[in-house]
Each structure stands twice: as C-alpha cells, then as structure tokens.
Amino acid sequence: MSRWCSMMYLVLGPGTVGFTIASALKERGETVTIIEKEASRVKELKEKGFAVIEGDFFSAASAVRRAIEQSSVIFILTGKGETNSKLLTYVYDLNPYAFIVVRATRPKDVKELKSRGAGAVITPQTAMAEVALQKLHSIERIERARRLKQGLKRGERVGIIMHDNPDPDAIASAMALQRIADKQGVSSDILYGGNIGHQQNKVFVNLLGIDLVRIDEYNKYLLRGYDRLAFVDLSSDANTSILPSDITPDIIIDHHPKSGDYSLSVEDVRSHIGAVSTMLTEYLVDFDIELNESLATALLYGIMTDTNNFRRRISREDVEAVAWLQTKVDQEMLSKIENPTISSEVLDIIGKAVLGREVVNGYVISNVGYISNRDSLPQAAEYLLNLEGVSTVLVFGVLNDSLYISARTKDIKLHLGQTLEEAFGTIGSAGGHVSSAGARIPLGIFGMIDDKEILKSLAGEAIKKMFLKAVDVY
Numbered sequence: 351m352s353r354w355c356s357m358m359y360l361v362l363g364p365g366t367v368g369f370t371i372a373s374a375l376k377e378r379g380e381t382v383t384i385i386e387k388e389a390s391r392v393k394e395l396k397e398k399g400f401a402v403i404e405g406d407f408f409s410a411a412s413a414v415r416r417a418i419e420q421s422s423v424i425f426i427l428t429g430k431g432e433t434n435s436k437l438l439t440y441v442y443d444l445n446p447y448a449f450i451v452v453r454a455t456r457p458k459d460v461k462e463l464k465s466r467g468a469g470a471v472i473t474p475q476t477a478m479a480e481v482a483l484q485k486l487h488s489i490e491r492i493e494r495a496r497r498l499k500q501g502l503k504r505g506e507r508v509g510i511i512m513h514d515n516p517d518p519d520a521i522a523s524a525m526a527l528q529r530i531a532d533k534q535g536v537s538s539d540i541l542y543g544g545n546i547g548h549q550q551n552k553v554f555v556n557l558l559g560i561d562l563v564r565i566d567e568y569n570k571y572l573l574r575g576y577d578r579l580a581f582v583d584l585s586s587d588a589n590t591s592i593l594p595s596d597i598t599p600d601i602i603i604d605h606h607p608k609s610g611d612y613s614l615s616v617e618d619v620r621s622h623i624g625a626v627s628t629m630l631t632e633y634l635v636d637f638d639i640e641l642n643e644s645l646a647t648a649l650l651y652g653i654m655t656d657t658n659n660f661r662r663r664i665s666r667e668d669v670e671a672v673a674w675l676q677t678k679v680d681q682e683m684l685s686k687i688e689n690p691t692i693s694s695e696v697l698d699i700i701g702k703a704v705l706g707r708e709v710v711n712g713y714v715i716s717n718v719g720y721i722s723n724r725d726s727l728p729q730a731a732e733y734l735l736n737l738e739g740v741s742t743v744l745v746f747g748v749l750n751d752s753l754y755i756s757a758r759t760k761d762i763k764l765h766l767g768q769t770l771e772e773a774f775g776t777i778g779s780a781g782g783h784v785s786s787a788g789a790r791i792p793l794g795i796f797g798m799i800d801d802k803e804i805l806k807s808l809a810g811e812a813i814k815k816m817f818l819k820a821v822d823v824y
Contacts, residue, residue: 360385360421362407362437363428364395367453371425372400383417407437418444423451431455435463442467494618495636501601501616502534505577511599512582513589514544515724518554519625520583522652523603525560525645526630527582533639539563541573543592547725549696554651554687558644565592573597578615583626585619586610588779603629606781624668627652631671646678651687662783696726703730703745704737710814711823714743717810721747727756728788735760742766744817746810748793753809755780755789764821773820774813 359382361372368384375382376399383401386392392404405414418424418441426437431454438452449469454460460471502508508531512520524540531538540562546552555562565572570592573579579593580601586609587593601616602608605626608619623629627649634641641649653672657664660672703716714734721727727745734743735758742759755774757766767782770789774780778791793809 358421358423359383360417360424362424362426362441363434363453364391365427365429368425368427369395371427376400383421385414385417408440415444418448421445421448423449425451425453427451427453429453429455431459435459438463438466438468491632491636495633497616498530498601498603498618498633499534499637502531502536502578504600504615506536507576508536508538508578508580508601509573509576510538510540510580510582511584511590511592512540512542513584514542514591515547516542516544516551516583517548517655518551518648519627519652519656521551521555521560521562522645522648523582523626523630525558525648526627526634527580527603529639529645530630530633530637533637539576541565541592543590545723545725547723548729549693550655550687551725554648557683557686558648560648570594580616582630605629620667622665624662624664625653625656627656628665628668628671631675632667635674641675641678643678643680643683646675647680647683647687650675650679651684656783658783658785662785695723696729699723699726699747700730700733703734707734708814710818712741713818713821713823714740715814715817716743716745717806717813718745718747719806721749721754724749724754727754728758728786731756731758734758742821744813746813748806748809751793752778753791753793753813755791755813757782757787759785769817769820773816 359375359380361368361382361384364372364384364386372382372384383403384395385403385405385407386395387404387406389404392402395402403413403417405411407414424441424445426434426441428434428437434452434454438450441448441450446467450467451470451472452463452468454463454471454473457473460473463471510524510527512524528538528540540560542562543565546555573592573594574597578600579597580603581599582603584590585602585604585606588609598612600614602612602614603618603626605620605623607621608617618629620629631649650672653668654660657668699718699721702718706718707714707716716730716734718727718730727747731743731745734740734745741761742757742764744755744757746753746755755770757770759766765784766787767784770780770782770787774789774791778789780787780789782788
C-alpha cells in the first residue's frame with residue numbers, strides 16, 4: 351500500500367449505485383476513475399466531469415489493466431452477481447493489495463465473496479437498511495436539538511445541576527449546556543452539591559477556569575430563583591443532595607438509565623453512549639456552535655475519563671465526538687490535567703487502604719475508616735487495582751453521616767455497577783459502570799455509636815459480607 355501517494359478509487363459498473371458512490375467521492379475531492387464500455391455512457395460521464403476509461407472490464411488494454419493495478423480502492427458494482435464474482439477473481443489477481451468492495455445480489459453470497467478477497471460486500475438490502483438508519487439518526491438529532499432549544503427558551507434563567515461530587519464528564523457536559531443556553535439568550539449557572547475533591551478534578555476546574563456554584567443546606571433556597579432546572583449526567587434526585595423535595599427538573603440529559611419519575615420538557619437518556627460529554631458534543635455540532643480550546647479540552651477529557659480512556663464500552667457516537675474534538679483541544683492543558691500532583695490527604699488514604707487491605711477469594715477489600723474527602727476513595731481503589739495479582743477492589747470509608755464505597759475491577763466477567771446495586775441498592779444508592787462503581791449508604795442506627803473504632807468495625811464487617819454475598823463468595 352505504501353506505493354500509493356494518495357488514495358485512488360476505481361468504479362467498475364457505474365449504474366445507479368456506482369454513479370452515486372463515484373459522485374460522493376468526487377464531491378469530497380478524491381481521485382476517482384470509472385471504467386465503462388458503452389460510448390454514450392462514457393460521453394455522459396465525461397460531461398459530468400468524471401475521469402472515464404472506455405473499455406471492457408476484462409479487457410487486456412493497457413489503460414484498463416493499469417487502472418486496476420494502480421487503484422487503492424476498487425468498487426465492483428454491476429447489477430449481475432455472476433459478473434461481479436468473476437470480476438472479483440480478475441481484479442484480485444491483478445491487484446491483491448487493493449481494498450475491494452463487491453456488490454452481491456444475494457445475501458447468501460456475502461461470506462463466499464469475502465473468503466475470495468473482498469474487503470467488503472454490500473447487498474441492496476443492507477445498503478437500504480443502512481441508508482434508512484442514517485436518515486433516522488439524522489432526524490433524531492434534529493428533533494433532539496429542536497426540543498432542547500424549546501426547553502431552554504421557556505425560561506430566562508436555567509440552573510444546571512450535576513450529581514454530588516461531580517466528575518469531569520458531568521462538569522464538561524454542564525459547561526457545554528451553559529454554552530448552548532447562552533447562544534439561545536438564556537442565562538444559566540452550573541450547580542453542584544458535595545465537594546470537588548479528586549486531585550485531577552480540582553486541576554481540571556482550576557486550569558479551565560470553570561465557574562461553579564456550590565449548593566448546601568444553607569443556600570438551597572437559591573434553586574427557587576431559576577425558571578428551569580436541568581439535570582446533566584444525573585437522572586434522579588437520588589444522587590444529589592441539593593434538590594428540595596418539592597422541586598423537580600425540567601430537563602434531563604444523561605447516559606445512565608432514568609430512575610426518577612418526572613414530568614419533563616426534555617428527556618434525552620441514551621445508556622448505550624459512553625459519556626454525556628459525547629451527547630453534548632452532538633448538540634454543539636447540531637447548533638453549529640464554535641468551540642474554544644477550553645470547552646473542547648473539557649469535553650474530550652470528560653469522554654476519556656468516563657470511558658476509562660476508551661477501554662470501557664464505547665459507541666459510534668463517542669468515536670465521532672472524539673474525532674471532532676481532538677483537533678480543537680489544548681494538548682498542553684490536557685497533559686497538565688492528566689498528571690496532577692497527589693495531595694498528602696489522598697496519599698494518607700492510599701496508605702491506609704494498602705495497609706488495611708484484606709484479600710478474600712481474590713477480592714481485595716479495604717476499610718479506611720474516617721475520611722474528609724470522598725474522592726480519595728476512587729484514587730485509593732485505582733492504586734490498589736494496580737498492585738500485582740489484584741483484579742477487583744472495594745474501598746470504603748465514613749464521612750459525616752454516610753458510608754461511601756468505591757470499587758474497581760479488571761475482571762471481564764464482573765459488572766461492578768450491577769454488583770454494587772445488588773449488594774447495597776436496598777439500603778442506599780449504588781451503581782456505575784462495568785469496571786468502576788460506587789455507593790453511598792446512610793449510617794442510620796450505626797451513626798448513634800459514639801465509639802469510632804466500634805463503628806468502623808461493625809460497618810466494615812457488614813459491608814464486606816454484603817459485597818461478598820453479591821459476588822457469590824458467602
């Protein structure tokens with residue numbers, strides 16, 4: 351393939367399908383040649399600006415052979431299955447390095463054509479289905495953008511709410527929604543409860559200069575000053591502590607299954623997508639909003655973190671979003687975000703996790719006791735997961751009136767989000783992804799115990815037993 355300076359496309363069989371493909375390639379500025387034996391058709395194609403070689407596909411003429419031998423991608427698209435089959439053999443013998451696309455008239459021929467050298471095989475049925483799906487996808491995107499525009503413009507001031515202790519995906523998505531609202535002439539604030547404690551998240555917010563409003567028990571009343579409330583990377587009030595019981599969201603944009611029962615003007619929940627940042631990138635494209643480097647960097651980093659650097663399940667939409675963002679990011683800023691210094695507080699929790707770890711049937715469980723920053727737990731879990739021979743980690747600690755859990759795994763047979771939901775969902779909130787998950791459990795009656803060591807021991811044993819039961823160890 352290195353002998354080609356640029357891609358050269360050849361079309362054999364310029365009927366309706368062949369002409370459509372050739373036109374699309376020509377419009378993109380690609381080098382495309384057509385072989386056609388009918389003189390009247392040759393004249394017509396040349397008048398349309400195509401490079402055409404007149405002759406039979408199987409001709410020994412030097413121009414025909416040279417075109418086949420020098421092309422990097424060859425389309426065999428006649429309407430006759432038998433002819434296409436013979437052409438595949440002929441073309442492959444002349445140029446085995448080319449990527450050959452063959453039209454099959456019968457679906458049952460696909461496997462056989464691929465075994466003989468076809469890089470791709472299309473059938474009228476699959477082509478029509480793909481076109482229909484692409485059209486449907488475009489229609490859905492247009493409709494989603496229209497609904498979001500209407501939903502935002504129903505108010506003059508929008509509160510954009512993230513889950514407690516927001517991660518980069520939530521923060522970047524909120525930034526993007528704020529940009530969209532601004533373009534619609536609607537003012538907005540980004541709101542959150544809890545803390546931003548993870549070192550990378552702190553660096554992320556500080557470097558990008560993100561303006562966030564922290565809501566707590568003393569200023570919840572501020573939420574009543576917004577005409578509309580939008581949940582981003584959040585689908586229910588179970589994961590936010592800032593929402594009064596009599597206030598509900600108007601807009602939800604999330605990739606986690608919706609669990610709240612609300613009357614919404616906009617509901618965009620797509621669980622097959624790897625990051626909400628991907629969904630907001632789509633909206634930015636559909637609204638034709640220009641990105642600055644900071645927002646592009648935030649969105650790309652949001653996708654990276656929520657897909658575990660693309661090692662977790664990703665969708666076509668995630669790939670397309672990354673391709674669109676990567677040319678717009680500030681690479682130096684991205685590097686600084688990815689490699690922050692570790693605070694002494696986090697280092698202390700990591701040390702406790704390592705020293706206090708217990709291994710049960712291959713599962714590493716560590717009770718770090720009392721913590722002042724819940725974001726230290728996932729960092730400790732990630733550190734333990736990198737130890738030799740470790741495949742699954744559960745780290746937990748107590749903060750105020752709740753017990754927080756963070757889990758990580760490399761075991762492809764285990765879905766951590768589902769496992770933690772099964773173990774702790776009935777006594778608290780739990781969930782997450784295949785390889786990372788978390789939970790929050792109110793201490794309840796345990797919170798009345800004054801002796802911290804007794805509380806740590808009792809809660810620790812209960813958590814360990816519930817988790818091990820969920821993974822069929824107890």
